[in-house]
Amino acid sequence: MDRRRFIGVAALATGVRGLPGITETRQGIDAALSGSDAGDLAYLDGAFERHRGGYRGRPPAVVLARMRGDLELLREVLSRPHASATRADLARTAAGITGLVAIIQHDRSDQRDSHGWFATAERAARESGDRRMLAWALARHAMVPLNYGAPKAAAELAVRARAEAGQAPSAAAALAAAVTARALASVGDRRSALRSVADARRIAERLDGGQAADTWFGYPLQKHHVHLSQAFTLMGRTREAYAEQEAALALTRSPSVMTRALLEMDAATCLHADGDPAAAADRAVSVWERLPDAYRDGLVRSRAEALRLVLPGTARTRLGEALAS
Structure with missing residues (x-):
């Protein structure tokens, strides 16, 4: 059994709650981002591709445990000196992988750790120079305060995400618009929330296959309906909310x-x-x-x-x- 597979299997066997040092792992990655050049992205690019597909029926803790070995490898690779051109690609991969960890911690209700991982993802995205990756990290980050009682903070992050996303239709822009709608609905600004709903719909209709993919990095139509269900629910517009719920469930046989x-x-x-x-x-x-x-x-x-x-x-x-x- 090779080293990477051994680490992943060992981490899975211990369980997430028995994984000491996961916060220290993030801190090590975060510290390394300001250091050396770039590295070989072949394995880590593949890891990002594998993990970004979502839970696929697995509990969050199991997915996080499977990522542990790749996080250790990412920290190790970031600490090496590499050519500057490749460093940007490595930083982008780091932004993606750490952003995925942040999403899982959000879903597990570990708000503090989720904020920390998202901050690392945003820092990595800035280092990479990839504004679309930064917009994605900011839009996903906005869901932490949104889902845990701080809608004003969520709206601020969503506005920053839209600014980074630019005018071209993207998953990040659509998500930011949907988050904005939910945040505004939470604070009772229904008129502005409805404008953001319309904005999210407009962007979602223009997404291509890659941006609309059913992954944590995409904005699939089912996810769109789930967000709008919550927005209309918060506004008390139950007829629209029920319609969004039905539309979301109709898009897949087994959500x-x-x-x-x-x-x-x-x-x-x-x-x-x-x-x-x-x-x-x-x-x-x-x-x-x-x-x-x-x-x-x-x-x-x-x-x-x-x-x-x-x-x-x-x-x-x-x-x-x-x-x-």
């Missing part, structure tokens, strides 16, 4: 566990907005009870907790008891 759960939580929130808190609690509890344990500590819990806080009386109690079980 990811997390995607389906988030859409179901949106639907439960819409039931409450339509005046039926008991049905909202029933829907949310049903989703929660079917959810595998591996998905109960992150984004879905955050969405369920947000619903619980607005439910009245026995509906709130019922959902609270389910979340505590």
Whole structure:
């Protein structure tokens, strides 16, 4: 068994919560970005390509564990001296890989570590000179404050992402517009949120195959509908929200566990907005009870907790008891 495969298998066997030093790994990568030149990107380019495909039915912790060996290799390669032309390519790959780690930590509800990995990804993207990569890192970073109670901070990051993305249609620009719509809806600015929804739709319609790919680096149509479901849910426009939920589910026969759960939580929130808190609690509890344990500590819990806080009386109690079980 070769070294890289051995490291990856060993990391998977220990489990993510038993992986000491993952924050130190990010810090080592971050420190190395200002140092030496470039390196051989062949293996790491392939690693980025493999990991950017998303969970593919695997829990976040398992995916993160599989990345551990590649992160160690990335830190090692970044510390070597290399030609400056290749250094830019290496920095771009570093931005992509560290950005993927940040996404996983976001989904696991480790907000502090996610912010740290995104900061590293943004620094690497700047060093690479790739503005589209920087726009992607900023747009994905905006989802951390967006999903964990800081919509104003999310909007600021999304505005920066749009500026870096430029006028050409791109996954980063579409995501930034969708995040902006959700952030504005969260603070009650419905008129501006609707303008951002229209902006996201306009960009999404113009994306080519690569930019619309179903990866963490793309902006596929299903992801677009998931974002708009949340935006319309936050605005209380339940008819549009239900339509977006149906459109998202219709695009694939087997959406990811997390995607389906988030859409179901949106639907439960819409039931409450339509005046039926008991049905909202029933829907949310049903989703929660079917959810595998591996998905109960992150984004879905955050969405369920947000619903619980607005439910009245026995509906709130019922959902609270389910979340505590």
